[in-house]
Amino acid sequence: MLLTVSTTHRPARDLGYLLHKHPDRVQRFSQPFGTATVLYPEATDERCTAALVLEVDPLQLARRRGRTPDFSLGQYVNDRSYAASSLLGVSLADVFSTARSGRCDSRQELADGPIPLEIEVPVLPCRAGPEQARRVFEPLGWEVVAEPLALDERFPEWGDSRYVSLRLAGEVRLADALNQLHVLLPVLDESKHYWQGSDEVDKLLRSGGSWLTAHPEREWITRRYLARSASLARIALARIALARLAELGDDDDEALEPPEAEDATQPEPARVPLNRRRHEAVLGVLRELGASRVIDLGCGSGAFVRALLDDPAYSEVAGVDVSASSLDVAARRLRLDTLGDRQRERVRLFQGALTYRDERFAGYDAAVLMEVVEHVDPSRLSALVDVVFAHARPASVLVTTPNAEYNVRYELLRGRRHPDHRFEWTRAEFSTWCREVAATQGYDVELRGIGDEDVELGAPTQLGVFRRG
Numbered sequence: 001m002l003l004t005v006s007t008t009h010r011p012a013r014d015l016g017y018l019l020h021k022h023p024d025r026v027q028r029f030s031q032p033f034g035t036a037t038v039l040y041p042e043a044t045d046e047r048c049t050a051a052l053v054l055e056v057d058p059l060q061l062a063r064r065r066g067r068t069p070d071f072s073l074g075q076y077v078n079d080r081s082y083a084a085s086s087l088l089g090v091s092l093a094d095v096f097s098t099a100r101s102g103r104c105d106s107r108q109e110l111a112d113g114p115i116p117l118e119i120e121v122p123v124l125p126c127r128a129g130p131e132q133a134r135r136v137f138e139p140l141g142w143e144v145v146a147e148p149l150a151l152d153e154r155f156p157e158w159g160d161s162r163y164v165s166l167r168l169a170g171e172v173r174l175a176d177a178l179n180q181l182h183v184l185l186p187v188l189d190e191s192k193h194y195w196q197g198s199d200e201v202d203k204l205l206r207s208g209g210s211w212l213t214a215h216p217e218r219e220w221i222t223r224r225y226l227a228r229s230a231s232l233a234r235i236a237l238a239r240i241a242l243a244r245l246a247e248l249g250d251d252d253d254e255a256l257e258p259p260e261a262e263d264a265t266q267p268e269p270a271r272v273p274l275n276r277r278r279h280e281a282v283l284g285v286l287r288e289l290g291a292s293r294v295i296d297l298g299c300g301s302g303a304f305v306r307a308l309l310d311d312p313a314y315s316e317v318a319g320v321d322v323s324a325s326s327l328d329v330a331a332r333r334l335r336l337d338t339l340g341d342r343q344r345e346r347v348r349l350f351q352g353a354l355t356y357r358d359e360r361f362a363g364y365d366a367a368v369l370m371e372v373v374e375h376v377d378p379s380r381l382s383a384l385v386d387v388v389f390a391h392a393r394p395a396s397v398l399v400t401t402p403n404a405e406y407n408v409r410y411e412l413l414r415g416r417r418h419p420d421h422r423f424e425w426t427r428a429e430f431s432t433w434c435r436e437v438a439a440t441q442g443y444d445v446e447l448r449g450i451g452d453e454d455v456e457l458g459a460p461t462q463l464g465v466f467r468r469g
């Protein structure tokens with residue numbers, strides 16, 4: 001089993017510092033299932049390559065299998081000695097553990113940033129095919145060459161084997177690259193050859209870091225990595241979803257619902273995520289109200305602005321947020337730069353704070369505050385009420401916020417639904433606030449629920465519909 005890592009970052013021999021292995025030495029590391037060797041086939045200042053060679057001892061591996069003796073020949077005669085399986089992933093993690101942590105006292109700056117890297121794995125078991133190898137590595141910034149290996153070169157008509165030769169090239173931080181390989185080699189192999197303990201979720205999330213959280217194939221990767229336990233996979237996915245939520249800043253509480261079990265015998269009806277239901281409910285009320293000019297206050301990354309624009313009933317749509325980075329994401333999501341003139345005139349995105357009076361908030365039929373009030377400090381809420389109700393003063397205001405009573409239904413939730421929530425209201429608390437705002441600002445208010453209602457706890461999301469009297 002062989003894996004090589006090369007760099008052309010000058011001086012390339014610094015790779016030795018980053019890997020904590022001297023380029024002029026050959027070093028051996030004993031592994032529970034064989035021997036790992038690290039050596040450098042080339043080490044000049046222009047280009048340096050480190051090779052990890054793992055020799056697996058099938059007898060040692062079979063002995064570790066545990067107490068139940070399995071007399072099948074398969075445990076002695078197999079591909080373990082030749083193919084870069086999960087065992088290579090394990091050895092890589094062990095042999096390069098310091099490099100994987102990103103620590104490098106003598107070259108910390110180099111360890112912290114991306115460098116040009118090439119990684120080769122000449123024989124990689126990849127049951128899902130070369131296309132899947134591309135799908136998992138490309139989003140991480142790699143150029144991927146994954147070529148299927150023929151079953152037998154002498155008999156091309158037999159077709160391809162389940163092995164590929166893999167080459168990756170890209171500008172990636174070395175620690176990230178090693179962690180990616182540690183997770184993705186066994187995932188592509190689709191069979192782990194060692195026991196998974198209950199700390200496996202932590203290990204995955206540590207190695208996964210932010211690259212896994214943002215990966216479009218994160219669900220496939222997580223399920224494969226924790227293939228032996230559907231429940232561990234669900235826990236890991238829920239934690240990944242929570243981490244994403246904290247990163248994106250949006251109230252995407254889809255994250256709180258544990259993903260459906262892949263192995264469920266009965267197909268469940270597809271669950272509509274709560275944020276989608278919120279969008280549908282608020283669009284429904286806006287239609288009832290006959291609003292055509294709508295401002296989304298605290299629009300986050302623009303998902304609801306997108307939904308409004310998709311409906312020609314809205315002639316003018318605005319999105320406001322205090323966060324410039326959310327607005328950047330929103331502008332990309334709306335493809336503002338590619339819109340035609342007519343569409344461009346319908347939409348406005350701008351930065352603003354909802355606790356300071358702002359002329360730009362005025363002149364709309366309806367204002368939406370979707371999952372926003374709970375992000376505002378309680379001591380600043382009256383300022384928000386003044387800005388939205390007293391000053392901007394649209395004909396209607398739609399406020400959604402979590403129903404705190406419902407939180408007990410989220411098995412994995414500890415505390416509030418989002419790390420940035422300053423409070424979450426019970427139905428009674430929301431009702432008190434709404435009635436007071438309506439009374440002091442000259443509006444009528446009607447309270448509704450969004451999402452599946454629990455008889456005792458109510459619906460997961462509360463909605464207040466304010467109409468100017």
Ligand code: SAH
Pocket residue numbers: 249250251252297298299300301304320321322323326352353354355369370371372375376
């Ligand atoms: N409405 C979106 C986002 C909700 S998250 C949705 O339903 O998914 C809350 C958003 O409110 C964040 O994007 C945050 O930046 C914004 N926000 C919080 N306090 C704000 C304030 N004082 N002024 C403007 N935006 C604010």
